[in-house]
Amino acid sequence: MAAPARKILILGGTGEARVLAGLLAEAKGLKTVTSLAGRTAAPELPPGEWRRGGFGGANGLAVYLEREAIGLVADVTHPFAATMSRNAAEACRRTGTAYVRLERPAWRPERGDRWQEVENIAQAAAAISSGARAFLTIGRKDIAAFFARTDTNILARMIEPPEAALPPHVAIFLARPPFTVEGEEVLLKERGITVLVCKNSGGDATNAKLAAARRLGLPVIMIERPEKPAAPSAATPEGLRDLILRLP
């Protein structure tokens, strides 16, 4: 009798992870479990099995992979979730588990864009001119890096509020993508924004703000991606499904 098919662990927290779980569910005999970090109180849930919460570093993940008989890890985390990707590559190396990744293409500046590219959040916070009114779309985790810039006005959009209390020069509002170019343009104009600060997340769900900034001639402070471990990868969930199906 053939051994039962081993499960695929999808490291999620992105829209593409949900799409991949759906695509693999359609492929006969493939069972998936999607892992969510557990940061969002009401996450959008994927098809198939799911779990939430950290594994306890590379060691904890290696134990999980063996205990749950995981045959392959598909890393579909956000381009800025570098720790999870590093741990996953390391745990897979130690346990001999296949590791593949979705590599969402980065945004590139287009004609009319006024980007200043910076390496990390601290550099982004330092790059805002004194007196500027900045619109931040960096999520809630790193907002504290802007608390010392009391010489600026900060408006930040995020999905859920941060835990830290906000200083008077920082205001937030909650919203979930996707957004339209027209909506972003109205927002930037009505709020009197003079600079946009964002991560180079790539993808279509949140790129409308870049087109709106271009139309308005606004400067953008663009935070470059952290490096992720080398791995067989594809740019889309469909491409990653095909890559997975080609594996032995």
Ligand code: NAP
């Ligand atoms: P991170 O810095 O790379 O990871 C920090 C720790 O969170 C990891 O060491 C791991 O804990 C846990 N973790 C992260 N992703 C996990 C997952 N999918 N399943 C189980 N545990 C996970 O990650 P992050 O930047 O905080 O992002 C957290 C989650 O939000 C990720 O799933 C990511 O895809 C999603 N997300 C991130 C961003 C962003 O800008 N960073 C944007 C949108 C969505 P242990 O060491 O205990 O295993």
